[in-house]
Amino acid sequence: MGGVCCRPQPIDFDGEVNLFHFVLLRCVGKGAFGKVRVVQHKQTRDLYALKYINKSKCVKMKAVPNVIQERRLLEEVDHPFIVNLRYAFQDDENCFFVLDLMLGGDLRFHLERLGSLEEDVVRFYVAQLSSAIAFLHDIGIMHRDIKPDNILLDEKGNAHLTDFNIAVHFSERRLNGIAGSMAYMAPEILAKRGYTCHVDWWSLGVCAYELLFGRRPFRGRTNSDFTYSITKDPLKWPEDAEKKCSRPGMLVLKGLLDRDTSRRFGCKPDGEGYQELRRHSWFKSIDWDTLETKEQIPPFVPDAKKANFDASHELEELLLEDNPLKAKARKANQDNLSIEMRQMEDKFTSYDFKKMQRRSYYPHNQHLISMATATSSGMASSRPTTPANELRVDSGITINNNSMDIPTPDTDGIPQDKELLSEKDYR
Known part of the structure; x- marks a missing residue:
């Protein structure tokens, strides 16, 4: 039948x-x-x-x-x-x-496999990610969790920002809740003095430093040591820094990792911060007019014959x-x-x-x-x-493999100011 x-x-x-x-x-x-x-x-x-x-x-x-x-x-x-x-x-x-x-895999995968990335590769990623960050800020969104784990490559090698789980709209009101992965948190978050979208540019600087040198710029064995390092320690360079990064590249890193948001690269109002970054001599090899159309050939192409995850x-x-x-x-x-x-x-x-x-x-x-x-x-x-x-x-902060958020209700019952702490970011 x-x-x-x-x-x-x-x-x-x-x-x-x-x-x-x-x-x-x-x-x-x-x-x-x-x-x-x-x-x-x-x-x-x-x-x-x-x-x-x-x-x-x-x-x-x-x-x-x-x-x-x-x-x-x-x-x-x-x-x-x-x-x-x-x-x-x-x-x-x-x-x-x-x-x-x-x-193409996330940048954490490639960083752990390669140890560090070449300067021209990192410059290309910073250019692409700065375009994405400027776009988000222009429509009133800050990401709050920019790190290599949340940067993904397509099969051609272009970088993409992902994971908007703790992203939030921002306005003139500054936020106070601790948010992000601690190693990439801006000092104004940890100092609890209020913050806005400027924190994303700091996180981009931490990512760029880590990709170039295979280590993060600020570290600590305990939470308090980590907080002190991020908020107080001077920016130091590895002994082989000049072999891995040009002086213009170091100046960009220093500008992104400036604790004074009035001087931090990317933070000037009305998009001028992004334009200032684009004009920096480190990016003279970047054709900004064709960057977003993906006409440029990325300097690193993931191996399509291997699993990048x-x-x-x-x-x-x-x-x-x-x-x-x-x-x-x-x-x-x-x-x-x-x-x-x-x-x-x-x-x-x-x-x-x-x-x-x-x-x-x-x-x-x-x-x-x-x-x-x-x-x-x-x-x-x-x-x-x-x-x-x-x-x-x-309702509180714990350190484990799951993240913790503190909701601040808005008019629709959805939290807008939240916390995120992850065990792997305390190592």
Whole structure:
């Protein structure tokens, strides 16, 4: 007779996006609440990265506001050097982010493998990332967690900023909560004297220093030692610094790592700080007019024949996963949800970048705005960050593999000033 019940259901590609629209491919990352997989859209055949977060674990770890806030901020962001959101949706078990695919690995992976990077490579990354940071600040967003782990390469070697879990809108009101990974935190955060988007330029300076010299500029054995080093110690150079970095490069690092934000590179108002950085002699080899179109050939190209990420994630998915991801129809009855699950149901809304409509969720700017989508998955191909390592909310600071956030409610119940501390950043 034939198995009528086993025939595949037709997929409505004109309807709301869901997991049935994608073919699930290899697993490339793992976090506290979910994983990251490569997926292919069944209609367009485009490849993306699927970051999925288990709702129950999210509720248990008090991370619901973080996930919702990240979803909302990503809807406002679209830039050549950012891992952009392309689709968002949920089912009964998970929240899904479909992002630009980055196959070149993160800079932490390459730094640990190579020890340090050549000056021309670091200069190229700093130029690309400064473009992304300037864009974010121009639309009123500060990232607050710029570090090599959150910088991903596409297969051609272009750098992209990812992980907006503790990103936040900013205004004239300065924030006071400790936020970020401690080794990359600006001194004004640790000094608790209030801060704004200037902290991202400091973090970029720490990243550039670490990529060039294979070590961070400020260190400490304890939290208090680390805080003192970041807020008080003079900037020192390794003995072989002049062999690895030119004097103009050192001047850029010194400018980014200036504790006085009135002098720190990138921090002058109205975009002048970014323009000042672009004019610096260290960047004379950078063609800024073609940088964002990715016409320039990156000085470092990841080896496409090797896995630029931990291959054990795929093996674990095959052998150990007791609840493998698969597309499931949603349950009709959603009346008995907990408050947290209801919040995710209502506020983690679906998103489709092809519909070209982005919404500003800034409390003082709730109107719809139009932002053209300049890139597609074909232009940016590398893996996104390991999912949800940094999606916790709690009332205090603890040091472990999960991050801790302190919510400060805004008009929509989503925290805007949060904390993030991670064990690996205290080493």
